[in-house]
Amino acid sequence: MRLDFEETRDLWKKFEALRPHFQKGGKFEKLYPLFEAKETFLFVPPHTAKGRVHVRDAMDIKRLMSTVVVALIPCILWGMWNVGYQKLLAQGDPTPLLACLGHGAWHMLPIILVSYLVGGICEVTFAIVRKHEINEGFLVTGMLFPLVCPPTLPLWMVAGGIAFGTIIGKEVFGGTGMNILNPALTARAFVFFAYPAHMSGDAVWSAAGPDAVTGATPLAVAAAAHGPGVVTALGAQGITYRDSFLGLIPGSMGEVSALACLIGALILVGTGVGAWRIMISMIAGGLAGGFLMNASAGATSAGIMHLPPHWHLVLGGFAFGTVYMATDPVSAAATHTGKLIYGFLTGVLAVLIRAVNPAYPEGVMLAILFMNVFAPLIDHFVVQSNVKRRLARV
Amino acid sequence: MSDYRMKRGYDVPMLGRAEGPIVDAARPKRVGVRPTEFRFVKPKLMVKEGETVSAGQPLFRDRKRAEIRVVAPAGGVVSEIRFGRRKVCQEIFIDVAEQEPVVEHSTYSPDEARQLTRAQIVEILLDSGLWPSLRRRPFSVIPDPERVPEAIFIGAADNDPLPFDYSIALAGREEDFQLGVDLLGKLTEGKVHACTLKGSVPGAISQARNCEKHTFSGPYPAGKIEAQIHYVLPHKKGREVWYLDAQDCADIGEVVRAGRYPVARVVAVAGEGAVRAQYFRTRRAVSAAHLDPDASPASNRFVSGGPLTGVRVSSDCGLGLYDCKFSVIPEGDHPEFVGWMLPGFHKLSRYRAYASAMMPTKAQHLDTNLGGGVRAHVATGIYEDVCGMDILPGYLMKSVLVEDFEESDSLGLADCAECGLCTHVCPSKIEFGEIISKGIVAHLREEA
Ligand code: SF4
Numbered sequence: 001m002r003l004d005f006e007e008t009r010d011l012w013k014k015f016e017a018l019r020p021h022f023q024k025g026g027k028f029e030k031l032y033p034l035f036e037a038k039e040t041f042l043f044v045p046p047h048t049a050k051g052r053v054h055v056r057d058a059m060d061i062k063r064l065m066s067t068v069v070v071a072l073i074p075c076i077l078w079g080m081w082n083v084g085y086q087k088l089l090a091q092g093d094p095t096p097l098l099a100c101l102g103h104g105a106w107h108m109l110p111i112i113l114v115s116y117l118v119g120g121i122c123e124v125t126f127a128i129v130r131k132h133e134i135n136e137g138f139l140v141t142g143m144l145f146p147l148v149c150p151p152t153l154p155l156w157m158v159a160g161g162i163a164f165g166t167i168i169g170k171e172v173f174g175g176t177g178m179n180i181l182n183p184a185l186t187a188r189a190f191v192f193f194a195y196p197a198h199m200s201g202d203a204v205w206s207a208a209g210p211d212a213v214t215g216a217t218p219l220a221v222a223a224a225a226h227g228p229g230v231v232t233a234l235g236a237q238g239i240t241y242r243d244s245f246l247g248l249i250p251g252s253m254g255e256v257s258a259l260a261c262l263i264g265a266l267i268l269v270g271t272g273v274g275a276w277r278i279m280i281s282m283i284a285g286g287l288a289g290g291f292l293m294n295a296s297a298g299a300t301s302a303g304i305m306h307l308p309p310h311w312h313l314v315l316g317g318f319a320f321g322t323v324y325m326a327t328d329p330v331s332a333a334a335t336h337t338g339k340l341i342y343g344f345l346t347g348v349l350a351v352l353i354r355a356v357n358p359a360y361p362e363g364v365m366l367a368i369l370f371m372n373v374f375a376p377l378i379d380h381f382v383v384q385s386n387v388k389r390r391l392a393r394v
Numbered sequence: 395m396s397d398y399r400m401k402r403g404y405d406v407p408m409l410g411r412a413e414g415p416i417v418d419a420a421r422p423k424r425v426g427v428r429p430t431e432f433r434f435v436k437p438k439l440m441v442k443e444g445e446t447v448s449a450g451q452p453l454f455r456d457r458k459r460a461e462i463r464v465v466a467p468a469g470g471v472v473s474e475i476r477f478g479r480r481k482v483c484q485e486i487f488i489d490v491a492e493q494e495p496v497v498e499h500s501t502y503s504p505d506e507a508r509q510l511t512r513a514q515i516v517e518i519l520l521d522s523g524l525w526p527s528l529r530r531r532p533f534s535v536i537p538d539p540e541r542v543p544e545a546i547f548i549g550a551a552d553n554d555p556l557p558f559d560y561s562i563a564l565a566g567r568e569e570d571f572q573l574g575v576d577l578l579g580k581l582t583e584g585k586v587h588a589c590t591l592k593g594s595v596p597g598a599i600s601q602a603r604n605c606e607k608h609t610f611s612g613p614y615p616a617g618k619i620e621a622q623i624h625y626v627l628p629h630k631k632g633r634e635v636w637y638l639d640a641q642d643c644a645d646i647g648e649v650v651r652a653g654r655y656p657v658a659r660v661v662a663v664a665g666e667g668a669v670r671a672q673y674f675r676t677r678r679a680v681s682a683a684h685l686d687p688d689a690s691p692a693s694n695r696f697v698s699g700g701p702l703t704g705v706r707v708s709s710d711c712g713l714g715l716y717d718c719k720f721s722v723i724p725e726g727d728h729p730e731f732v733g734w735m736l737p738g739f740h741k742l743s744r745y746r747a748y749a750s751a752m753m754p755t756k757a758q759h760l761d762t763n764l765g766g767g768v769r770a771h772v773a774t775g776i777y778e779d780v781c782g783m784d785i786l787p788g789y790l791m792k793s794v795l796v797e798d799f800e801e802s803d804s805l806g807l808a809d810c811a812e813c814g815l816c817t818h819v820c821p822s823k824i825e826f827g828e829i830i831s832k833g834i835v836a837h838l839r840e841e842a
Contacts, residue, residue, distance in 0.1 A: 012729045040767045043729035048695075048762040051828040053817040054723050055406065055555070055701045058741035058748060060766020062734045064774070064821050067747045133767055177770030271747040275775060334773030335786060383789055387804045390784075393630040 012046075015039050033127035037134040064273055065136040071267040071274070072143055072324065074260035079253040080104035083151045086250045090206045107151045108253055111158050116142040118159040122166040126175065135176040137183075137330070141165065144184035144324060147254025148317060148365065149191070150204040157198060161191040181372045182331040185365050205250035217250055219316045219354065225303030231311070233303055244314040255320030258313065265323045275327045277336060278343035282322045285347020286312050292348070293355050304355050312351050321350065321364035326371070333375040335382040342378050346371040397592060398625045400612030402782040404744055404815050407757040408555035408701065412662035412719065416562055416673040419661075425468045425679035426712030427486045428698075429454055430478075431705060432526060434535045434838045435462065437483055445472050450497035450523055450655030453486055458842075462536055464715070465523030467657055467678035469494030485711055488679075501653035504573055510650075512580045522649045524656075526715060527642035531623050531635050532808035533834050543636040545584040545627055548575070549619030550599055550640035551591040551610065554700040556664035557617065558719045560590070562673050563641055563660035564598040571598040571640065573647030575605050582636070589622040596640070614702075615782055620811035624783055629808040641718060661685065661713055665701065666759065667694035667722035679712030682720040689722045695762050697721040702814035726763025734766065741765075744776065744819050769822040777826075780815040787816040791826050794833035799840065802833045810834075 015038075021027045022035040039045065040062065049056055084103030088095045119142040127134045145162050165187025173179040192199040205217055218239045225233035234240075243249055247257025255261070268274025290309025297305035312318055317325075326332060326346050333342035346367050353363025429437035436457040441447055447470065452463040470491035478484040499522055502510070510518070516539045519525045528546075530537035537543065552558040564571060579586050585606050588599045592611040599607060608626055615621040619637050627635055645656040657677045664671050669688040676685065682696045683689075689696075689709075697704035699717040713720060738748030742758040745751075750758060777787035785806040793801040807830070816826040 009729075011731070036767065043731055044734055044763065044765060045767060046727045046729045047764045047767075047823075048725060048727050049764055051817065051825045052699075052705060052812075052831075053702050053814040053825075053827050054695060054697055054704065054706065054721070054762050055408065055742075055760045055818065056763070056765050056823065057745070057819045057821070058738065058743040058765045059745045059819070059821045060734060060764075060823065061769040061772065061821050062766060063747055064745075064772075066734070133769060135769060137772075175770065177772055271751070272745040272776075273747055273774075277775075329772050329774045332773075334775065334788060336775060336778050339775065383786060383805070386784065386786055386806075390630075390804065390806055390809070393628050 012043055015042075030128055033132065033134050034124060037124075037127075040133075062136045065139045067271050067273045068140045068268065068324070069143055071264040072147065072254070074263040075147055075254040075257065075320065075324075076108075076143075078247055078257040078260040079147060079255075080108050082247055082256050083107050083253055085248070086206045104151075108146070110155060111146045111149065111151075111153060111253070112143065114155050114158045115146045115162045119145075119162045119166050122163055122171070126167075126171045130175065132175065137170075137176045138166065140328075141170075141183045141187075145187045148184065148188050148252045148320065148325075150199065151206070151253050152204045153191070153198055157191055157195055160194075161187040164190040177330055179330055180376065181369060182325055182328045185325055185369050185372075188365055189369055205252075217316070218244060219304070222304040222307050222311075222315070223302055223354075226301070227299055227303065228297075228306040230303030230306045231308065241311065241314065244311070252317060252320075255317040258319040261319035261323045268323065268327070274323070275329070275332065275339050277339040278327045278332055278346075279322055281340045281343030282326055282347040283313060285344035285349075286318060286322075286351050287347075288344070289348040289351030293351065302355065312354070316354070317364040318350060321368055322347070325365065326368050331372040331375065333378045333382075335379050337385075338375070338379045338382040341382075342371055342375055345374075395607045395609070396626075398608060398610050398616075398622070400610065400616040400621070400625070400782050402780060403613035403615055403813075404780045404819070405553070405613045405755075406555040406702070406760070406818065407742065407755050408666070408760055409757045410664050410666040410668055410671050410722070411556055412558070412664040412668075412671050412673055414559070414562055414673055416660065416675055419674040419676035419680070419685055422468075422490060422677065422680045422684045424473065424487055424489050424681070424684075424710070425677070426488075426681060426710065427453060427464065427467065427679055428705075428707070428711065428714060429464065429483050429486065431698075431714045431716070432456075432464070432536060433533070434835065434842075437464075439475070439483060439486075441466075441472050441486070443472055443475050446470070446491075446495065447472055447488065448495035448497045449657055450499075452523065454483070456536075459538070461520050461539060462525060463520070463523060464526050465497075465655055467655070467712070469496055485708075487710075496654055499649070499653040502650050504569070504651065507573060507650045508576055510577070510580070515577050515580055518650060519646065522655055524642065524646055524649055527638050527645070528636050529638065529716075531620065531637060532629050533838060534620065534812070535838065537634070537636050541634060543582045543584070543634050545635045546578045546582045546586050547619060547623050547626070547635060547637040548578070548586065548588045548605070548640050548643045549622070549637060550596055551589055551594075551617035551619070551622070552700075552718075553591055553614050553617030554702055555614070556701055556719065556721050558662050558664075559594070559673070560640055561594060561596040563718065564596040564644065567641075567644040567648075568598045568601055570644040570647030570651065572602055573650065574643035574645070575602055577646055577650065578638075578643065579604055587626060588640075589619060589626075591617050598640070598644070612782075615811050615813035615815070618703075618811055618813055621782055621813060624809055624811060639716065639718065659713075660718065662719040663689075663722065664719055665694075665697075665722035666761075667724045668720075678715070681710045681712055682707070682722065683709040685720065686722065693725055695723045695725050697723060702818055703812065724759075724761040726761030728763075730763075744780070745821075764823045766821070766823055768824070771822050771824055774821060776819050776821075777816045780819055782813070783809045783811055785809055787826060790833075791816075791824070791829050794829050794836075797836070799833060799836055803837065807833050807837060
């Protein structure tokens with residue numbers, strides 16, 4: 001299918017007629033990035049290859065980023081349902097599918113909208129000031145951030161968080177491609193440290209309101225328990241492995257379901273957009289970290305030390321972080337070997353943070369941010385070994 | 395005989411491969427030479443418009459190295475010389491005379507020829523105008539006659555998206571080819587290597603003596619001579635090897651035997667835009683418009699060489715000295731409404747994010763459209779997936795951009811086969827190839 005009929009050509013011509021206004025010397029010269037964005041949104045531009053490579057892959061950044069957004073859909077839908085489900089459950093109401101979705105949407109959509117709106121404004125402003133094209137990366141960032149927030153986050157914090165993430169996490173480094181940290185995670189970390197009461201504790205994960213009986217998140221339960229009977233302790237709170245895998249537990253809006261993340265992972269790896277090396281090695285790292293802790297745990301250590309490794313993969317943001325956050329091509333390691341190392345270390349670290357600091361059991365996001373900082377170093381060593389291979393030729 | 399298998403690379407499934415059997419093309423009325431195709435050569439013209447030249451007479455020489463001369467591929471009148479920006483000569487056209495004047499050189503019987511010394515052979519090649527057919531690794535420039543290469547490679551393979559079949563080109567030239575191999579053997583202190591694709595070794599090569607034979611398999615660029623050299627004798631400090639095309643090797647035999655600049659050539663026309671996608675028995679510097687007059691210049695791009703490595707030329711301009719095919723590729727200079735949102739059953743992509751991924755090897759319509767807007771570089775890892783030379787193309791590209799040429803060298807600038815794959819797959823639509831080639835020129839400038 002190729003939408004290439006007369007009307008669309010006319011539309012293109014009308015657009016092109018406006019171009020002079022947006023070019024140097026035109027009335028709206030400064031707004032050129034907006035013009036470019038709008039035009040490339042509606043059309044694949046007619047630009048042709050210039051150099052010696054006359055044919056090009058049909059993939060562009062817009063498709064790349066929108067594929068990530070598509071891969072997020074399972075998480076969004078499941079999250080929407082689960083936010084409503086947890087709310088109705090806590091209020092002791094019945095939980096029919098549509099009611100859950102409706103309630104979920106009521107809490108979730110405003111947060112997503114605000115995130116996109118504020119993130120978009122930041123992106124456009126910087127594009128205009130810096131005179132570069134609007135980067136489609138914000139389509140992903142603007143969606144990732146709400147998904148790792150609790151459903152009760154006030155909208156003004158959403159706005160503050162995404163603005164911080166876009167500006168400090170990305171633009172101060174020089175914009176897309178130059179940033180060291182994942183902007184969505186920067187946003188989340190900012191909100192977490194600035195307003196801890198809204199990002200942690202037992203109350204924030206359910207949209208049911210302060211008076212309802214809310215369940216603690218599994219990680220909090222595991223951290224509070226003692227000794228090897230941690231799985232029993234979780235079971236006593238009604239938390240089973242199956243529920244955790246499916247995502248029938250309270251948590252951040254989009255990250256509760258490991259199943260949804262798995263579907264997303266299949267989309268990302270299947271399309272060749274997501275880095276399978278990071279996903280696989282991070283899972284390996286998480287399991288390794290879990291074994292390590294089991295091995296070093298004593299009879300009285302915190303329950304989380306005794307948590308079987310495979311539990312770590314389905315609790316909290318581990319799955320979501322693995323699939324969508326750690327794989328961000330800009331902030332992750334860039335080399336193939338580097339990706340394997342980076343993923344593994346992130347996995348280990350995520351589990352260790354969970355255990356070492358029970359007050360902050362959600363270690364994944366912190367681990368990713370931390371490893372974002374080290375990714376260039378890991379790459380450096382991989383590049384050096386590439387250089388050495390070359391020098392070693394005889 | 396050794397066999398190499400390349401693991402990394404990528405075969406772009408394109409439509410419009412040239413088909414046999416070979417046909418005789420009509421005698422062209424006009425041929426054209428492009429002085430810009432020789433890397434790091436500053437041409438000084440030796441002819442004027444309106445002047446009559448003989449086939450084999452020098453048209454221009456390198457300003458710095460006077461002995462490097464490019465000769466007229468036909469006898470006749472220099473009818474037009476086109477200049478580009480900064481008065482750089484772009485194209486020289488010759489109207490081919492009915493009775494072509496020809497420069498005559500001494501002739502040798504094959505036995506006599508095999509007695510020639512290195513110095514004599516060098517002189518014959520320089521005089522006859524065949525020297526520029528030789529190029530040097532690293533960096534693909536015409537070599538210095540004073541230097542002695544560690545080895546000489548003959549390329550008789552092509553597996554780019556519109557491949558050229560050397561068996562067709564070399565049929566009947568076995569003896570000249572063998573003589574060429576023997577003469578080349580005197581230019582190097584090492585060996586002569588002949589590189590082919592596994593399963594399609596031209597007869598001239600399977601019969602050839604006095605050379606090492608290598609076969610290659612795997613995805614493109616497994617058939618590209620620069621890549622093949624990297625596998626046999628990878629670049630290291632101080633190493634210099636030379637290479638040339640198999641047709642040029644046969645031409646070396648011919649020029650010594652017959653004493654005339656060989657003008658005959660087998661040329662293919664390929665690509666979706668070609669009306670006659672086939673092989674032609676024709677001559678050097680022939681134009682695409684002559685071979686395939688029905689291919690429309692309005693809707694197509696004519697490329698001298700392959701779709702990933704060739705140079706865009708006007709339809710009346712001649713085939714490059716190093717090329718054996720024209721690629722005729724439809725221009726993609728029209729907008730596509732919401733193209734990036736559609737399922738994309740007909741979009742060709744190495745990623746699998748379009749519906750066409752369901753049939754990954756099916757050749758699809760492919761035009762010159764960039765496929766999206768130019769964006770900041772994002773390290774997606776796809777460059778490393780396609781680069782067959784153990785290079786990290788993203789890092790190499792960046793080192794050139796920040797002009798850290800020392801870093802470029804250690805990152806493998808000299809290894810780059812200039813295969814064009816990193817540019818082809820780049821979702822940010824960055825001109826990797828142009829950037830890398832800038833780095834190469836900067837390196838050469840320092841070397842000079
Ligand atoms: S760096 Fe790019 S052009 Fe050079 S060999 Fe690798 S893929 Fe080909």
